Amino acid sequence: MESVLQLADVSKSYSGKLALKQVSLTIKPGKIIGLLGSNGSGKSTLMKIATGLIQPASGTVKVGGVPVGIETRAVTSFMPDQPLSEPWMRVEDAIDFYRDFYADFDSAKADEMLAFMKLGKKDRVSSLSKGMSERLQLTLTLSRNAKLYLLDEPIGGVDPVARAKILDAIVNYYSEESSLMVSTHLVRDIERIFDEVVFLKEGEIVLHDEVENIRLAHGKSVDEMFKEVFGE
Amino acid sequence: MSIEFDNNLPIYLQIMNYIKKEIIIGNLKAGDKIPAVRELALELQINPNTIQRTFQELEREQIVETRRGLGRYVTSEESKIMDIKKEMAGELLGRFIQGMQELGYKEKDIITIVSDAVQEKDKAKG
Numbered sequence: 338m339e340s341v342l343q344l345a346d347v348s349k350s351y352s353g354k355l356a357l358k359q360v361s362l363t364i365k366p367g368k369i370i371g372l373l374g375s376n377g378s379g380k381s382t383l384m385k386i387a388t389g390l391i392q393p394a395s396g397t398v399k400v401g402g403v404p405v406g407i408e409t410r411a412v413t414s415f416m417p418d419q420p421l422s423e424p425w426m427r428v429e430d431a432i433d434f435y436r437d438f439y440a441d442f443d444s445a446k447a448d449e450m451l452a453f454m455k456l457g458k459k460d461r462v463s464s465l466s467k468g469m470s471e472r473l474q475l476t477l478t479l480s481r482n483a484k485l486y487l488l489d490e491p492i493g494g495v496d497p498v499a500r501a502k503i504l505d506a507i508v509n510y511y512s513e514e515s516s517l518m519v520s521t522h523l524v525r526d527i528e529r530i531f532d533e534v535v536f537l538k539e540g541e542i543v544l545h546d547e548v549e550n551i552r553l554a555h556g557k558s559v560d561e562m563f564k565e566v567f568g569e
Numbered sequence: 570m571s572i573e574f575d576n577n578l579p580i581y582l583q584i585m586n587y588i589k590k591e592i593i594i595g596n597l598k599a600g601d602k603i604p605a606v607r608e609l610a611l612e613l614q615i616n617p618n619t620i621q622r623t624f625q626e627l628e629r630e631q632i633v634e635t636r637r638g639l640g641r642y643v644t645s646e647e648s649k650i651m652d653i654k655k656e657m658a659g660e661l662l663g664r665f666i667q668g669m670q671e672l673g674y675k676e677k678d679i680i681t682i683v684s685d686a687v688q689e690k691d692k693a694k695g
Contacts, residue, residue, distance in 0.1 A: 369616055501614070508610050508617065528576060530616045549579045549619070558576030 339402060341366050341485050341516040342387055347396030349382055356382045358540040359396070364485075367513050369530055371548075371559070372520040374537035375567050380520040381418060383537065384487045387518075388415040401484050411440065414483035416474050418490045424463040428456055428473060435477045447480035450510060454502065468499030475503055479510045486517040492527060504530055525560040534559055536566055572613060580615060584623040586657075589632065592643055593654045600645040603633060 342364040349357040357379045364370055374380050385391045386398055389405040400409035422431040428451070436442045451458065454472040465473060475491055488507075492500045508530055511517045521527055528534075528548060536544040543566060548559050555562065572587050574580060591597040606624065610617040624641060627633040631649060633641050644650070669679045 367618070369618075504614055505611060508614060509607075513617070525576070529574065529580060529614060529619075532616055532618050549581060549622075552577060552579045556577055560576060 339366065340364060340399070341368075341401060342518070343397075343399045343402075344383075344387070345397045347383075347386060347393045347398060349379075349386060349391070349393050356540050357386070357393070360537075360540070360542055362535060362542060362545065364516050364518065366484075366516055368516045368532040369507070369511065370516065370518040371524070371527065371531040371534040372518050372537060373522065373524055373534055373559075373563055374520075375522055378537045379540040380537055381489055382540075384415065384489050384518070384520060387485070387487060388413050390415070412484040414439075414441075414478050414481040414486045416478035416486075416488045416491060418493070420462075420470055420474055421477070422462045422473070426462045427458070428460045428462065429458040431462060431473065431477060432458070432480075435480065439481050441482040443480050443482050446482075446510070447476060450476040450480060450506065453506060453509070468495040468502075471495050471499065471503060472506070475506055479506065482512070484515050486511065486515060488517065488519045490520055492521060492523055497526075500526055524563045525558070528559040531559070536563065538567065580619050581623045581626065584609075584613070584615070584620065585626055588623070588627060589653050589657060592632070592650055593657065597643050599643055599647055599650060601643045602639075603641045603643060605640060 340363045342362070344360050344362045347357055347360045348355065360379075360383065372380050372383065382391070386393050387400065387405065389410050398405045400413055403409050422434070426434070432444075432447055432451075436444060436447075454469075454476055456469065456473055456476065460469075462470070462473070471491060475488070478486060478488065491507075492503055495503070504527060507517065507519070519527065519531075531548045533545065533547050534551070535542055544562075551557060551559055551562055557565075572583060574583055588597065588603070597603065603624075604612070606617050606620045609615075610620045613620075624633060628635065628641075631646075632644055632653060634644055635641050666679065669682075674682070
């Protein structure tokens with residue numbers, strides 16, 4: 338089967354410290370993947386490399402079989418852990434910005450998602466609460482008809498109500514032909530929406546399995562498995 | 570529909586058991602349409618592929634059938650529904666007997682305990 342994302346022997350270091358150590362990973366289409374690890378385990382680095390925002394020191398990265406570059410950026414939708422919109426913007430400006438920037442932006446989908454998220458077009462981006470701001474970022478990211486969606490910590494620091502809404506939106510609006518990777522360290526709240534999980538520890542993949550396999554083979558939740566692997 | 574999930578067990582098995590129970594107690598009747606994958610995924614906040622797998626397993630067990638272009642339906646064979654009931658009762662019974670044996674009860678004692686408990690319950694009902 339064709340892979341949506343493929344990393345082979347990818348390494349990256351920041352000022353001498355290895356952030357990713359020979360990471361190899363293949364993601365198939367139609368999957369929701371949890372990229373799980375504690376802070377500083379390399380999750381954001383991996384996502385930025387897949388997006389093409391930073392270059393690996395060694396190894397190859399392909400999206401839809403094509404080496405990461407201009408062509409793959411057009412089909413990769415990345416939600417960084419910091420908002421991309423500017424403080425002067427209203428919600429509609431942020432939407433326009435994305436529409437102008439990305440050819441695959443789907444305005445009808447954006448309108449539908451805004452309503453679902455209870456976001457007003459005239460709302461000021463700078464006055465949005467943390468939870469509403471995450472909802473907007475998710476709307477912008479998922480409104481593109483991309484092949485690969487990468488969400489960096491979409492539920493970090495938001496209350497349980499906003500979290501549930503964000504999970505609903507992910508289940509509702511991701512498309513089956515694409516794949517979606519979500520990084521988080523909040524495993525318990527989100528593990529039911531995953532097909533597979535990847536445990537990243539100190540820059541290395543220590544586990545990659547289907548979540549139902551983990552439950553069946555170990556009689557454990559992904560959350561318990563996570564605590565076991567990352568516990569100190 | 571609402572299910573309290575246990576994350577320690579495969580989710581698809583829990584949804585399968587839930588749907589089977591709904592059929593046995595008659596909330597879902599023979600020939601009823603069952604929800605679409607997306608609809609149920611959203612309602613339960615579960616990965617759509619997990620729901621898909623649930624339905625495939627139910628189809629494999631011939632509890633659910635797909636009608637081309639129309640969706641999925643509960644089997645219209647009443648005998649199949651009786652089978653599920655027997656099967657689920659069998660599982661419960663198996664677990665119970667095993668648990669009692671682990672506590673050291675012999676077969677005869679188990680039967681006595683069960684029949685006493687059933688009589689007690691009848692009396693309590695008055």
